[in-house]
Amino acid sequence: MGNVSSKNFVPRSRKFVRRNQKSFFQHKHDRKYLTSIMSAVKRAQQWATFARTWHLFDATWQNPFDSAQVIIKHLMGLHKPIYHPMNDCGDHVVVMNSRDIALPGDEWRKRVYFHHTTYPGGASWTLAWELHNKNPTLVIKKAVYNGMDGNLQRRHTMQRLHVFPDDKIPEEILKNISNQIRYLRPVPTRLDHISPEEVENYPKIVDYPKQYILR
Amino acid sequence: MSSLRTCARAAIRIQKLTSVIYTGERGIKRWVAPTLRVINKRKAKLGPQPEPRRSNFLDWNYNAEIFAFNKRLSENFDVELLQQAFTHRSYVAQEEQKQREVGIENPELSIKDNTDLIVEGKCLTSEIVERYLRQALPRLPEEGILKLKDYLLSEEIVAKVSVQIGTKDIILSEDHPVRQETLVNTFFALVAALARSNDVVHTSFFVRDFLIATLSDKEILSIWTPSHPFQTLDAILNREKRGSADFRLTAQTGVNTILAAYQVAVYSDQQFLGIGTGETVQVAKNIAALDALQRMFGIADFSRPIPFNLTVDVSSQRTENLPLTKWCTENLKHTVGG
Amino acid sequence: MAAFGRLAVNIGRTLISQESRRCLNLSSALRIKEIRETRDGKNLIVEGVTIPSPRVPLLVKNTARTGACPVCAAGLDVKHTDVLILSQFLRSDGCMLPRRVTGLCKTQQKRIGTMVAMAQKAGLMPNIAPANSRRDPKRRKDWKKFNTYFDEKTIKAKFV
Numbered sequence: 153m154g155n156v157s158s159k160n161f162v163p164r165s166r167k168f169v170r171r172n173q174k175s176f177f178q179h180k181h182d183r184k185y186l187t188s189i190m191s192a193v194k195r196a197q198q199w200a201t202f203a204r205t206w207h208l209f210d211a212t213w214q215n216p217f218d219s220a221q222v223i224i225k226h227l228m229g230l231h232k233p234i235y236h237p238m239n240d241c242g243d244h245v246v247v248m249n250s251r252d253i254a255l256p257g258d259e260w261r262k263r264v265y266f267h268h269t270t271y272p273g274g275a276s277w278t279l280a281w282e283l284h285n286k287n288p289t290l291v292i293k294k295a296v297y298n299g300m301d302g303n304l305q306r307r308h309t310m311q312r313l314h315v316f317p318d319d320k321i322p323e324e325i326l327k328n329i330s331n332q333i334r335y336l337r338p339v340p341t342r343l344d345h346i347s348p349e350e351v352e353n354y355p356k357i358v359d360y361p362k363q364y365i366l367r
Numbered sequence: 368m369s370s371l372r373t374c375a376r377a378a379i380r381i382q383k384l385t386s387v388i389y390t391g392e393r394g395i396k397r398w399v400a401p402t403l404r405v406i407n408k409r410k411a412k413l414g415p416q417p418e419p420r421r422s423n424f425l426d427w428n429y430n431a432e433i434f435a436f437n438k439r440l441s442e443n444f445d446v447e448l449l450q451q452a453f454t455h456r457s458y459v460a461q462e463e464q465k466q467r468e469v470g471i472e473n474p475e476l477s478i479k480d481n482t483d484l485i486v487e488g489k490c491l492t493s494e495i496v497e498r499y500l501r502q503a504l505p506r507l508p509e510e511g512i513l514k515l516k517d518y519l520l521s522e523e524i525v526a527k528v529s530v531q532i533g534t535k536d537i538i539l540s541e542d543h544p545v546r547q548e549t550l551v552n553t554f555f556a557l558v559a560a561l562a563r564s565n566d567v568v569h570t571s572f573f574v575r576d577f578l579i580a581t582l583s584d585k586e587i588l589s590i591w592t593p594s595h596p597f598q599t600l601d602a603i604l605n606r607e608k609r610g611s612a613d614f615r616l617t618a619q620t621g622v623n624t625i626l627a628a629y630q631v632a633v634y635s636d637q638q639f640l641g642i643g644t645g646e647t648v649q650v651a652k653n654i655a656a657l658d659a660l661q662r663m664f665g666i667a668d669f670s671r672p673i674p675f676n677l678t679v680d681v682s683s684q685r686t687e688n689l690p691l692t693k694w695c696t697e698n699l700k701h702t703v704g705g
Numbered sequence: 706m707a708a709f710g711r712l713a714v715n716i717g718r719t720l721i722s723q724e725s726r727r728c729l730n731l732s733s734a735l736r737i738k739e740i741r742e743t744r745d746g747k748n749l750i751v752e753g754v755t756i757p758s759p760r761v762p763l764l765v766k767n768t769a770r771t772g773a774c775p776v777c778a779a780g781l782d783v784k785h786t787d788v789l790i791l792s793q794f795l796r797s798d799g800c801m802l803p804r805r806v807t808g809l810c811k812t813q814q815k816r817i818g819t820m821v822a823m824a825q826k827a828g829l830m831p832n833i834a835p836a837n838s839r840r841d842p843k844r845r846k847d848w849k850k851f852n853t854y855f856d857e858k859t860i861k862a863k864f865v
Contacts, residue, residue: 190586190589191586191588191589191592192588192592192653192654192657193588193643193654193657193658193661194586194588194589196643196644196645196650196651196654197644199628199644199645199646200628200630200644203620203621203626203628203644204620204621204624204626204628205620205621206620206621213852213854215854244621252852253851253852254851254852254853254854255851255852255853255854256853256854256855256856257853257855257856257859258853259853260848260851260853261848279848280848281847281848281851284851324623325623327622327623328620328621328622328623328624329620330618330619330620330621331620337854338786340786340788340827340829340854341786341788341829342788342828342829342830342831343788343789343792343829343830343831343832343833344830344831344832344840346788346789350789351789351792352759353763354763354789354790355763355764355765356760356763356764356765356793357764357765357775357776357779357781357790357793358775358793358794358807358808358809359758359760359761359764360758360760360806361805361806362755363755364806366796366797367796367797367798
């Protein structure tokens with residue numbers, strides 16, 4: 153064990169062994185070799201296994217409800233082989249550009265968020281576009297929150313979700329990020345963002361009639 | 368109609384057969400609880416009781432136990448030698464004392480104790496273990512082999528093995544419950560007894576199957592770790608005339624959190640050597656160096672597991688593994704080849 | 706009565722300005738047929754020349770022998786985000802060209818028309834729009850300023 157020079161390294165591993173002494177090694181003859189039961193390499197492997205990864209998700213033109221399923225998977229650690237409901241192995245997810253999320257069809261007008269103040273007549277219904285006007289992070293936050301099972305873990309899992317309305321992410325959070333979650337639907341390109349040459353030289357499907365006057 | 372009846376009868380019989388299957392039950396029946404409560408209360412009232420001696424039980428049959436011990440391990444111990452291996456000096460002294468108390472001046476007992484068997488067995492076991500480890504782990508430096516031997520011959524491990532092959536109740540010794548030291552000595556005595564009953568090769572199988580096999584679920588690096596991984600790795604690379612160790616940060620996450628994880632890989636001449644993770648870059652570098660070493664020594668997780676089917680030749684000449692100060696692939700070829 | 710009124714207005718206009726009486730348009734958008742003026746000594750020759758369409762070299766050949774329409778023959782699965790294709794069926798103010806001009810079959814004409822509407826609602830072709838319209842989709846009112854996408858399965862016109 154004395155092979156690693158870092159100070160905060162050795163005591164932690166001993167602490168781990170001591171805590172689990174009773175449950176793992178009940179035979180009294182095992183005791184002398186308890187302190188060296190986990191090598192430094194194994195401890196490092198454990199550290200790597202339970203490391204919390206920080207993922208970045210760009211919500212531009214993404215459906216928040218479809219994205220929520222992917223975000224939940226990463227927040228809860230469902231994508232890991234070590235996953236277990238009682239195993240705290242969830243990752244962090246940073247969502248950027250939440251203002252630019254896209255809803256299908258007329259959902260901005262049809263989706264309603266309900267709230268009740270618990271006072272008589274305290275019910276209120278807010279349309280999705282109204283909510284998005286008030287707080288551009290709430291639609292995706294609520295989508296993730298409602299996408300999870302309602303248990304005691306849910307609010308703790310939500311603490312690992314960081315939503316930003318635009319691409320201005322604080323530097324200290326940006327430094328943590330080490331992975332990007334792939335978008336679910338491709339971001340469409342606006343015609344005015346394509347160069348005129350490309351528009352002009354794109355293969356044409358139909359031609360104008362001979363005497364046609366362009367307008 | 369009669370055929371139908373026979374069919375029905377057969378079906379009933381089959382049902383009976385299947386219903387014989389025993390289904391275990393969990394928990395204790397409700398009506399048993401009051402009785403158990405009373406029993407426990409009485410036990411608590413009595414206070415802690417000494418551990419009962421199995422040999423004091425009415426049904427104890429020493430000869431049968433000795434016979435069963437032999438058969439259980441599928442061994443061919445000479446029965447007299449086996450009895451001698453289980454008889455400790457303290458037991459003989461105790462018996463003599465008993466006779467003296469009765470009034471016999473010069474008690475003459477025909478019981479032989481295992482004092483010389485212990486000494487002999489200890490040497491033999493040590494020899495077998497050392498040779499076996501060298502043969503099974505040819506790439507492991509000599510320092511590691513010696514540390515592994517010390518581990519295998521330590522009191523805790525041998526005593527555990529001794530208990531597990533069932534010596535505890537058969538031992539004839541003064542102390543009760545049996546001390547660890549006695550258990551260890553009994554194991555050594557058994558080894559010597561087997562060597563006298565059979566031959567050394569057969570004894571080495573005994574030691575291999577019961578003592579050395581306990582290494583199977585152990586991580587060798589947790590028993591022995593090279594003390595200065597950086598310097599050791601550099602020295603080895605130098606001896607092999609390769610470029611010095613080049614550490615590269617391959618991944619990092621959560622840098623600003625207390626759960627930061629850095630992954631560092633070691634390369635030499637663009638060749639991958641090992642990889643390590645840690646909460647700081649320094650720790651990760653250490654682990655990477657250690658990982659490179661364990662890959663070289665053939666003791667990594669994914670390396671070929673220690674073979675437990677080798678035969679050791681105790682009579683052959685002793686060849687030591689390479690010490691850390693001389694370890695390099697080139698030297699290794701000479702040793703393993705020759 | 707209304708038609709009569711319009712006629713009166715038109716006659717008034719022709720009386721006021723000489724320009725509007727000319728039925729040939731000279732703006733640069735009219736590239737298919739061009740008016741050329743050449744002076745040969747004292748003679749001024751004005752002629753209307755039919756110019757080959759700029760689309761001709763880029764045209765996807767319709768090889769279908771069954772007489773399928775260009776979109777059907779090309780075998781394309783057009784989405785409402787394919788603005789480079791959809792813009793080929795539009796006038797400069799964003800209106801859909803009529804079927805006699807595009808030469809599409811009834812179903813494709815309807816489908817393309819619907820997809821053009823989808824793309825315009827999603828703000829993907831803001832540069833092809835009436836001159837007085839708000840070009841930037843972010844400056845639209847209420848829910849219209851937020852991104853919306855559409856599912857092509859919801860288009861009613863389809864081949865069964």
